[in-house]
Amino acid sequence: MKADVTRLLPRPLLVIVTVLLCALVLTPVLYIVLASLNSDVGVASGEFWPGTLTLDSYTRIWTTAELSTGIVNSLIVCGVTAMASALLGTSSAYVLVRFSFLGRVSILRGLVGLQSIPGTLMLLPVFVLFSSAGTYLGLTVIGTRWGLFLAYLTFALPFSTWVMVTYLRSLPRELEEAARTEGASTTVILWRIVIPLSLPAIVVAGIFAFLLGWNDVLFASVLTRPETRTAAVALQVFGTAQEGGALPVYSQMMAAALICAAPVVLLYLLFQRYLVGGLTAGGVK
Template sequence: MSREQQKIIKKILFYFVLAVIVVYLLFPFYWAVNSSLKSQAQLAMTPATLLPRDPDTGNISFFTRNYFAIFKNGQFLRGLFNSTIVATSTTILSLLVGSFAAFALGKLRFRGKAPSLYVILAMTMFPQVTVLSGLYAVINALNLSARFSMIFTYMLFTLPFTTWVLTSFFKDLPKEIMQSAQVDGATPFQTFYLILLPLTAPALVTTGLLAFIQAWNEYLFALTFTSIDVSARTVPVAIQYFSGEFARQEPFGEIMAAAVVVTIPIVILVLIFQKRIVAGLTAGAVKG
């Protein structure tokens, strides 16, 4: 077998594996969209169809009323509002506090810096369910509102991650930048805010987006802390309590429509900040 044939075979295998990975990753989202455009009768068809089809004629037929139903559902709209408030607040606070902590851990000298980093890393390893009961007791003792409780508890997981990632970015920044700023008379805060922080913009976007996604999709804490205050339910919890407008049984089509709508903001954010995300993920990969 010639080298040219070997190259062709390797290229075919590469694109085959790539196609399998793409299908594996995108098929669940495609199936959610496909199911959201089906009526209850279409969902009950066997075998399941890759496109919405009329049960009687077999022609392609899209059932869009699932989307109209969820936007008429006050519980779902209120959940969107609550999720936006909680996820945005969690992200902003995590970036604000995490950037200060990362600057101190990455650029300043003080005792106990290494143990502090290990403690921060250890905090990211605790499963949520292990701290849920203790947090619930603290929240009840402090008599905090449901929305503030979710913001407070989400930061227990987004803040350590944000601090750990940003610390590595601050460490990679040249020391000469900070020394030049000090020679020019800048205070440590001015050096951090005016010089170093803008240089870490890709890292801020990457970690902020990941923190937002984690807060946006979180279910366990949201279900627990909104068990009494129904008006504070976020989208994942609101979807669970869907009663359905067109179906007396499980409203699978409306649930899938809601899942698609909830995914759209994340997709839009990724498309808007994709260059920053790639820069943040690849920063520090090449030295020199």
């Protein structure tokens, strides 16, 4: 006997609402794609459909906006941040979930509390701290990739740890107990059992850490110099530099925006299966 499914809306109305929502989301994306294939004059004149499709904007943007350096810096910093936060978050979450010690509950509550602190409030303290490291320790932090990595890791690690805590609570302890009776150490259990079983959640934590750095403009604009600026900062600088010009290069701006969005879209397509599994598995006991 099939179970009755309760729908919030009748099927015809549900189809109409779905089509309208998809059109609302995809219409701006379609306009960006068409504008990037149009000329700057055509976009400035208000053309929606380009009279002539051209890829000139995609070839010229690499010299006008200096996207190549920004994308390389973003991939390095965000990739290292994603891997470090996922691995450290998994190790920290395993300790918080499987062991009892003084202050464990306070740490778990602190992880939740850290998510409510706006990043804008931390910009000045982080800048002063990094500047002090250069003054008192002789370390150059501001303007380097690893300084930006430390800033991103500070915000990504609490979230990654909490994601892994939620997921590890749903893993059965029997597998670890069976491995421990066979003489496996805690490190072996973590790397041979926990991490392979937690791969969907690790991917989720890594992707969110990657996006945190990829979309950031505030910290990257303050903690970098022209040689180490990220793709988001390069795109912002390019857009700001073109304001008030004789001919706004809207087509090149659209092309640059699509190029900067391509790695994120590719990341979602590659890890879509793990992403969906990691987001849903931790909520089902």
